[in-house]
Amino acid sequence: MIPIQHRDLEKLAQRHWEAIKNYAEKGTKKFDLKYFDDAIKKYFEGITFEQIVLASPSEIDDLVEIWNAHQCKDKEDFQGFLTYYGYLTNGFVRKKENDEETKYSSKDIVESLNISVCPYCNRNYIKLVETERKVKEEIEVTKEEKVKIRIDELDHFYPKKKYPFLAVSFYNLIPSCKTCNQTFKGTKLVSVNPYSKIEEFSFGLKIENSKFYYDKDGFCIDYERAREVLKENYKVFHIKELYDQHKDQVLELIQKQITYPDSYIDELFKKYEGTFFRNKEDVIRHLSNGIMEEENFHLRPLSKLTHDIAQELGLLD
Template sequence: MLHINSNLIKIRKAEKKYYDSMSKTIKDRIANLANKPTKKLKEIYNIYYYIGFFEEWIEYDLKTILIGRPDVLYEKSISITPFIRSWKDLRICIEYVFNYEYLCDKVDSRYDAYDLAQSLGINTCPYCNRNYTSTIITKDKEKFCRPAFDHYFAKTNHPLLAISFYNLIPSCTTCNSGRKGDVDVRLETHLHPYVDNLVDNIVFSYKYSTHTVSGLEVKIKSLSEKEENTLKLFGIKEIYDTHTNELQDMIRMRYYFTDNYLNILKSNLLAGIYMSKKELYRLAFGTELLSEDFINKPLSKFKRDILKELGIID
């Protein structure tokens, strides 16, 4: 699990753009409740009661719902859950107003999920750091691909948070459609990319095994139950067990270069060329050295941990 630093300028800008755009969208959808645009809304007799409820409620809580921090979001959702369970019509209205599918529609004329993904600029999945999560919009403005957005708090259990900025985690399809599903996770039990910065508490290792074709098996060490819960939820060990080829390459490198590989590379092949340690590492291994940069390239965390264990890097 990697950390997304919410204090980065690009994240702050993305948050502001999201609020400015989506607050207007929410108000427009509240106003549109009167037209009963869906089959479920047509069945609500006292729709104007809910319109008044939303208009009064939104005046105080819209900013919190859209860009509130995860702990505040959870409390807000829990506070309204009894009413949602008691009033079926309230849930129908909430699901229309805070509609994730509407955000995901590809529309050039308004803000959508592509705009959010592009402004965040998260290059790899923070859950697994295995897959790219690139946003690609062609020169012709065709919206080609973007990351999936995982709802940290499942929208089936927390419909109020379906389009909350800090509940939408840019992620790969594997992590978004895997075993997490509608599991009711909480900040006390599972890591949240915007909240927890514990990347160094989780360490990749390996062992030799007679139960695998490659003879190798990935191990993952963690320091807390919360970290272990998160690893199991996303099947991180199982995912990385498919990367024993990369593991074998690093072990071979250790066999052929008994001394520090980066020093050999710099003194023999790059003599006279100034290059920072970060740049040299990226050139040699194709991944990032520093934990705050892991999110820029897939497998950075995995490779850094294994290379350190093998003594290839300091």
């Protein structure tokens, strides 16, 4: 689990809202802005649709409490929210003044956040791919045609089935891998939203016996702190079971720590400072197949695990 960090997160949320608003404002539609504001008013006093779309992770938690407290929920009132999420998947089309069409879709969210690896598991890539497949246009039509589809995923932190009013809320849409979104999470609730500030935690190392530097059974990964901080996320996303399958990478780090003395790292750094390496961490990354700095955890699988272990081993300052 790693946080989603972006310098312009608020701007991206604002752009998201503008696209939805622009589409809803065009009028003559069943689901216009008035529809959304009216639906919200029934459950949330003094709150607008705009506030729902832009609600921060903690504000979303508060809204969910209000929603849960309602005795009779008529989910039919919120069909428009789910319909708009469908539009978001395919893209809201808007015409500019010169009649040129622009599109805003879930693809824009994933791309502009510049996330390569799933924030829930920090293990699987979520790169966007456009591909072609044969689909039936309609049930009665047997003709098949090729269309472009994308394989990016947006998880609803609060599932849209139970909480339809959050179906298009920016901070409820988490770019994630298919395994985390569909296989593990589904409609389950987890505790930590990757857009929120996550309490600090590290993965650690427990040496079991003297074989630890050549045998994976000689050590364990210490998950104690991760389990405390991540709570449901830790269980639902099977962090221990999955990460234990990557002990070979931890073993490599242990071996690098033993076989690359500080003097060798210093020597490489001095020789290539300013050309290949900006700092000692760059040297370590070069020697250990890609340890990332904290701000770049979202770019490479298992970056937090390898970083934390390398730090414990004294490979990083």
